[in-house]
Structure formats: structure tokens, C-alpha cells
Amino acid sequence: MGAKIKGAGTSKIEIEGVKKLKDISYSIMSDRIEAGTFLCMAAMTGGKINIKNVNPDNIIPVIDKLEETGCIIKIRKNEIELSGPRRLKAVDIKTMPYPGFPTDIQSVFSTVLTTAKGTSMIIENIFESRYKYTQELIRMGAKITIEGKTAVIKGVRKLYGTTVKATDLRGGAALVIAGIAAKGVTTIENIEYILRGYEKFDDKIRNLGINIKIK
Secondary structure: OOOOOOOOOOOEEEEEEEOOOOOOOOOOOOOOHHHHHHHHHHHHHHEEEEOOOOOHHHHHEEEEEEOOOOOEEEOOOOOEEEEOOHHHOOOOEEEEEOOEEEEEHHHHHHHHOOOOOEEEEEEOOOOOOOOOHHHHHHOOEEEEEEOOOEEEEOOOOOOOOOEEEEOOOOHHHHHHHHHHEOOOEEEEOOOOHOOOOOHHHHHHHOOOOOOOOOO
């Protein structure tokens, strides 16, 4: 557009004003966190999903970890296909700045690991106090221990539906995934957190054949 900007990829951005910007056409990139959320949803339920209009390069760390858990993933241009195994395997994760494993997928992926075979370790290197959602998962039967920035998850066979509360956007999405995989009915309160970050979330989930509704 004619702007004068320096410092991309660094901690300092310098902008020099210009008299005028020119018109351009631009396509907004796909939401890598939403794509990762749906991949994790299929992985935890042992299902199969095909996500289109996505840039796989943006979520390579998530794809790599899902493959470590035993998922079969096929990548095509702007498309990711995932098939989940009967039971996932435990993995260890460290969140890092882009292009590392995204902190915004940490809670979602941790939920997936609650029913994986073995013990997983999650290290949150970006934000403090990002394990609030784990208390809600524990109420559903998950075995999670928190110490500082580390979460240790011992996989269980099954989670059980109950009433839980979303404490933030991604933690709320994690509880939705837990509810989908859990035995029985799960009711999630404070869903305003979730709805501000996922467009038509319930419609997309319903299209996957899942019984979900907003009251």
C-alpha cells in the first residue's frame, strides 16, 4: 500500500509516515487456532475431519504433536485431513512464540491428552495463570497436577459430563471438546468467552454430527 515500515520479526517496529496509501486487494489469513481446535476435537473422539481453506504451514507444531499422539494426517494445499486413533498416546509440549507451539492451543491440546495413554507434561512458557480450566476438567474426571508453569496429565479412560464454567476463551473451547468426548451430558456456563473467539462454533460442531445447543 506504500507504507514505510521496518522491523518485521523483531521486538521493534519503525513506521515512517507517508502522504498517501494506495488501494490493494488482500485475503485475510485463516484462523490457525480454530483449525487446531477442530483437529484436536477429531483427535480426542477418534474421528475423522477434513479442514479446508487453511494454511498448514501456520500450525506445523500442532500437526507434529498430533502425529506423535498417533493421529494420521494428510496435508494438501490449503487442506488438512486427520484420522484419530482408537486411543491417543501421551506427549510432552512446551509453548513457545511463533513459529513454536502456540499458547492458544495449549488448553485445547491438554484436554485431548486427559484421555491419552500414559502421562503427558505441558510447560506454559508464554502466559501465567493459564491453567484455570484444569480445575473444571478435574471435575469431569481428569487427573491433572499443576506446579508453577508445568501441568502433569495422567491419562484416564473416560471423562464424565457435568456442569462446568468457562474461565477464558481457549479454556472454554477446551471444555467443549471435553464435553463432546465425555460420557453423559455436559453443561458449560459463561459461554460468552467462547462465542467471542469462534464464529458459529455450535453450527460447525453440529455439522460434525454432535448434539450441541446453546440455551
